Amino acid sequence: MKSMFALALAAACALALAGCTSSQAEPPPPSIGPLGLEQIPWEGGPEYWKQFPRADAAGWDDPSFFPIVAWYNGISSQEEVDFDKALGINTYIGMPASFDAAWLDSNGLYWIGGAINGTFNASTPSWVGYILDDEVDGRFEPEAGREHLAQLSSEVPEGLFKYANFTYMVLENDMAASDSQKYVNGYTDVVSVDKYWYTIPHCAAEPYRDVSLVPIKQESCRTASSYGQTMDALRQRDAQDGKLQPLWQFVENMGGTDNEAAFDGYIGAGPLRGAVMNSVIHEARGILYFNQALSGPCKGGNVFRMAQVHVGYCGARQVDAARIVNNQIHQLAQVINTQSLAFEFNARADTMLKVHQGHAYVFAMPVPGAEPGQLQLQLPEGISGRTVEVLFEDRQIPVENGAFVDSFDHEYSYHVYKVKL
Template sequence: MTTDEADMWAGAGDAPWTGRVADPPVCIPEHARCGFTVMSTLRSQVPPGVMAYANYGKGVTFWESADDAGRFVNDFQHVVSADNYWFTDRGICRAHEGGMLKKNGESDLSDTECQLAANYGLTTKYVRSLVQPRYAIPVWNFVELGHPAAPESDGTITGPQIRGAVWSSIINGARGIIYFAHNFGGPCLSYNLLRDRCGDGVRDDLAALNEQIGRLAPVLNAPFVDGFARSEGPVDLAVKFSEDNFYILSGSTQNQQSDVTVELACGKATEAEVIDENRTVPITGNEFRDTFVDGNTVHLYRIRGTDGCALP
């Protein structure tokens, strides 16, 4: 890892760098912007054959032009990520932050618009849109595990919210997940909340989530199948094809219950297995319906066989 959030503490610019990180003066002159210089300098120090990784923040995702954000994303590392903590950062709901992605900066976001698992997928999708050429750089995404910010007014994430955020990231194309495992605020301060009592409230949920992702790794690493499934309901969908089965990954995009219809482009299947939920849903006329009880709901479906579908 070269460094973290140089887009925020150094800004988008080519001014000389003092070598200081986040602690002024960073650039020369002091109020100049030197983030590109920072990243170029640190990238040059990575030995040949070693993967270079960097994480960015609100500069890339909200504040900078697409050209400047794209330069950070494309020019200085092999793998890139971003950290937008939608569930626990109250400031992210402001018009010039999260409102930039969801409302073009026209207004603040309400709590129900802002504190939403689908927004982690929105961050992933935006960073992926900056990658040129398309798919050239894998995009990972950060999800917090506790109460990362010092202000008590900021939130503490729950286990169901973590699961929704992680799967939203994966559905929208994240090729890796990184957990922010520090509590800098809240009632239980910790530098590694998964190794002490501060993580007691989410540890079991996180272990189950990681086990599920690990078990489904062959599916998640398989090709996407664009166009196989669609829905006009409030869900994000992604389709994978693995070992002669289609897998539909779906997550709610609104903080309320919804009944969703999913339409399939082809096939003769009569039911879809809902993975790890001990149930199936019937498929009639290449459609099936299911209920998403809240904004954290994720359903993963397996449709067995390819009869009736012409695959590339």
């Protein structure tokens, strides 16, 4: 089996206008992990954060830590802190100018951004990273955008990691591949893009036009699988320079469009959970929530806080769905933070395989375009367990002839399985 990193690099090189250098064309040979399976190339997991003194000191290298970020929020009381922590939020980008970093410092929470006031300084334990900017590729011509990012990057305080978010343009073929590659690889230690598949007008456009690096068919556009395909495309861009960085994923917790005329509804509770989990299956190392509803009947600048303070809030189901999937991720962080293994359980199953402390963990969803229903999942050789535990669902499934069968009722349905080696 060819290395997934090699495949990603080959795809990236084929799309690059300038091609690849000889050193880029020779990726490292695949490594073999547990069960004799090829390991999925990664940036290093928790160990990656050791190179950034502020994140390292804050415990980001702890295998039980997984960043889940609220995009623009506000904290003014311990009750608000406790609410956010119960949701599984542990990191923030965007706060009002009056915000006191002590709320984060005393509660084991983290900040990615600039020094918004005097409470943020070199001794602030919660201050771990710096966001260079948001959607530079959508607001600048490429050369000007690169100059802008280079200037911002030079101003980042010592010890902080650098993060930037881009639009989906860097994962499309309309922008020159060389420009996209430079954006993704030139300035950051962590990178993300935003594309809110469930709620943006794009999926319903007629005629439908897709120029994605990883093609998105219209019939499966507005599904959880599109979030995972976004991660695949971003990894292709990220691999183009021969080294990897953590990739994070944006998911809307209500809506992703600010165009009132184009509003077509909010993300559902099940799709929200599916979008997050499909991103994790496709190697997302962090989740960011677009925490605003800018169109439709349920507008608000801080969805999470509105769910706390308004009884009967119209986004309560979505916020509770975020709570559920976030806390599932936190419970499984030590598993998720291990290197994945390459294995095909079923051609119609979108899966991630981990091995941790004597057990195999299988994360599974339907592939893009698959009809909901039953799937048989064939286990790799070397697994001795006769039953599979379905985590978070209080049930077990027998293993017969090295395989088991389960139902996936919706395109966004996911299950996490645990089986003894």
